[in-house]
Amino acid sequence: MNGFEIYKKMDDDVQAIYRSRLLTEILLSLNDGSKKLSQLREITGSTSQALIPKLRKLEADHLIETKGREYFLTPAGKIVASGIADSFVTFWTINKFKHFWLRHYLEGIPSPLLKEIGCLYESEVLKDRGMKILNVYNNQLKMLKEADHIYGISSVVTEVYADAISERVKEGVPVELIVPLHVAEELKRSPYLKKIEALKDYENFKLMVMDEDIKVGLIVTDKRLSLNLYKKEGIEYDISTGLFSFDSKAIEWGEMLFWYCKGKADFTKFQ
Structure with missing residues (x-):
């Protein structure tokens, strides 16, 4: 059974939540922690008369429960509220950066990360x-200089x-890099081969190669994320536009992308 078929079978319950501003706001509010009725009134801007029927419906559906004078999500309610919250954040992210996504090759990002x-x-x-020529490039170099560890694709x-x-490797900073085959071949030629050879005895440096082409450019450090993609046709890498973030969730996402690709890569020292 696919998502549409499930939606049609559960249309009364599912659509009721998305149709009702109050039901959605109650679930999202309780997703951040328990609330009293007075707090829900303040958050939603609604009266007790409007809220109470909605609260009773959510209780009847076993999505919320009361303890004392506070409302809590049940374990099932936490799953539902979290899913609703995630869907809104996803839609917001797509809309917020819609021009970036529309102009780039999203297929380079593995499905689990999408x-x-x-x-x-x-x-x-x-x-x-x-006047901001090399703005993206200079920000990436700044990231490298400030990092305490570096993961890159x-x-x-x-x-x-x-x-x-x-320079960062020689300063003792842990660095792990993943490259596709065409970059690996370039690294075997001058001037890169000599640079790679100079790092071969540094235990804090790992260079890995993926057999398949990688359609992303990633730098993720302990402090920041940088993401570059290929242009929409998937042929030309876009060095002039990038997504940057200091946010811990974005950094964690970048680390997940790196570890996903690392699982498909082979360690090499270019011997």
Whole structure:
């Protein structure tokens, strides 16, 4: 049974929640913790007369319960409220950065991470424009200089970027990089081969290669996330536009993307 069929079978219960502003607001409010009726009145801007029938419906559906004078989500209610909250955050993230998503190749992001894309809602899109040439690139270099650890997925390589990584490795910063085959081949040539060879004895440096092409560019540190994608056709990597975030959820999302790709990569020392 697919999602549409389930929706049709449960239309009364499911649609009632999404049709009713109050039902949705009550669930989302309680998702943050228990509330008294007076608090729900303040949060929703509604009267007790309007709230009480909705609260009774949610109790009848076993989504909320009362203890003393406070309303709580039941275990099942927590699942429902969390799902509703996640769906709104996902829609908001898609809408907030709609031009970024529309102009880029989203297929480069693995499906499990696309489902969690709402984690990126506290981000900003930076662009190279006007006098801010290399704005994205310079922000990424700043990230590297300030990081206490670095995870990266590189769809392209530049000498300045390689030098910045080398410097941090030699300073003792843990660095793990994943590259696709075409970048790995480039790293075997001058001037990159000598730089890689200079790092081969550093235990805090790991370089991994994926057999499949990677259609993302990622830098995730203990402090910040940077995400670059290919342009919509999936042919040209976009170095002039990137999504950046200091938010802990976005950083965690970036780490999940890195670990997902790391599971498909092989460690190499280019011997």
